[in-house]
Amino acid sequence: MHKRQRSYTFRAGYHLAQSERSKSLTDSTITRLVPERVSISLPRESLVCVSAGDMVRRGRVIALRGGLPVACASVGGEVTSVSSRTSLDGISCQTVEITRFAALDEEECEQISLGAAAQTERERLLEILRMSTLVGMGGAGFPTWKKYASACHVRFILINGCECEPYITCDRALMTNHADEVVKGAQLFAAIPNDAKAIICVEKGNSCIDPLRRSAEKSQVAVMELEDRYPQGSEKQLIAAVSGQELPEGALPVDCAVIVNNASTAAAFARCVDSLCAPLERIVTVSGEGVPSPRNVLAPIGTPASDLLEFCGITRRGCVLHGGPMTGRAIIADSAGITLATTGLTAISPPDVHERQCIHCGGCARVCPAQIQPYLIDAAHRKGDWETLKELKCTLCIGCGLCSYICPAKRELTAHTKAARAQVLSAERGRGA
């Protein structure tokens, strides 16, 4: 076991020097954007329950999966098309386009329809979670209710306020301006298991610590300051930082009596419970060296990326990433809309890097938070040596990008490690099934 007593952080990782400068591009001011039309990308295998021409109010369920709502209309107006389009992640998926009608948009939001009558407060909260379409808003987009489906034994709810990606400040803006909502969300999450304590985890020196502490004063929620280190916001690293223990290979946090939720998810849940409305909007950081006026924008789900970019002054399109520069993906179609998991849009000029031979400096192995050895995995992957790849535990890669970042030979270590991971995992799945 790897106990850490001195300061709260995890093994390895790196303090990104660019982080400070890039984060200061945006402050905690939140600006609202109301788009003319939204295009809502639906999860795979979902059943669309509106068709072109329908008039919908805000909050109207537009798609189901497995009998549960997975998407709601984020603006009121007319459904103008239901078609297959490329999402911001570059995947082709069912997309519902709604053109906003001001009169309809101003009408009250449709409420979440709760199924079975809930006996206890706990059941009511779980039912709201199930019917609310809420997913993890830190980037992964995992349905939140699934984390709580069998969570009676959970002891700790970690609210992840560590935003380690450079440029992205949406959670900081949220926690500074709406600390009370984050604290309330944390309390509500903690009320679902039998006996759980909520801890809001924030990096040291974050401007939201004071407001959070003030809001959390009279509650059972604790606020914990962690070292500012990339990738502190990764689930596995956060657990290691707070508990001093590493999640065993293949285990989920819930197996170790922990659940991690993003701060935005907590605030969104608090609002859901308050108003009985599905989460229809989120804060998106539009930033990067290529953005004339970077800012945190509050926009409805489905707002096209192009609208957000224009709103922040971008006229000439260069390389725009969905997410931050360390883990984000280049956007192929900027007419696609943001999702609940969109933390930011980052416009930067991609670095002009030429791969050189590995000089065996060991930088990648030193910073790797999974403590696997990217330089060896890279070499084995290029050779197609699957046995070695399995031995090297390439499946533990979390894709944080630090190895490529640090490499003086500018090798594409992250890309090769991620590819090796995907291939080994699919081979294992093929054999297991």
Place this chain on the structure above:
Amino acid sequence: MSIRSTAPYIRAARKTQDVMRIVLISLMPPLAAAVWHFGWRALLLCAVSVLACVLSEFAFLKLSGRQIAIDDLSAAVTGLILALSLPVTVPVWVVVCGAIFAIIVAKQLFGGIGQNIYNPAMAGRIFIMLGFPSHITRYTVPNTLDAQSSATPLAGGEYSLWDLLFGSVSGSMGETSAVMILLGFAILFCTGVVRLHAPLSFLATLALLTFAFAGEGGLFTGSALYALLCGSALFGAVYIVTDYATSPVNGRGRVIFGIIAGALTFFVRTWGVYPEGVCIAVLIANFLSPMIEKLCAPHPYGIYKNADERAEVAS
């Protein structure tokens, strides 16, 4: 390659070339000391060695049809370290032979930068030692360039501490001034190019063994300070055992590597036929390096050694 357009989209500024440039800069203080003590011939030999290394690397890469990567400055580093590890009396053509051997045989035939098992500069030096022994064992006393033969302090001879610190002793060009080498180390350490593991464990092992077993008056009477300041121990600790390609990548591995190199240096110095053991010791340690690296591989996140420990975490 489509892989180019993947995350991360920001990269640290430091490139291979920058690392090598820092190493070259850190070699300037010992070079300055060499010129000061041994005259302009020292500079001439260094220039010839660097040129020979870079040109032979260029020629090899050109002939084998590979990417010409001489702009990474690694060949220049090898050339400078090789020259500084030789006595000033070495003929120019011998230096050229050593440089060509270092680059072609020790570095490029093993796959080029980062792939070589043996430290190229030390391999070049061994090549000269074995091939042209009469030229490398004639050390001169500083500032008397008339090829007056003299032994290095390790082969006997008394020098004051002051002389050892500032380099007024006979020996190879770059290794005589402890102060200048430490200045070079400060540059390497402060820029994060080298870390403490290997140099410290190397020097500590050498000092400890010398103190314990090399004294005239029995156990624990040896002069540890003398062992560190004489010969190329310090130069080796700063510039040779810290070589990326030929030492393990992880901290624990580097400590073990340093201990092995330090112990071997002591053996060669005390019981071997050569007065100077660093280059032989380092080459043997290089040979063990891949194995040490494998044994000291880091412990991946969430991998527990046994099921009990895992169960304990899960509860």
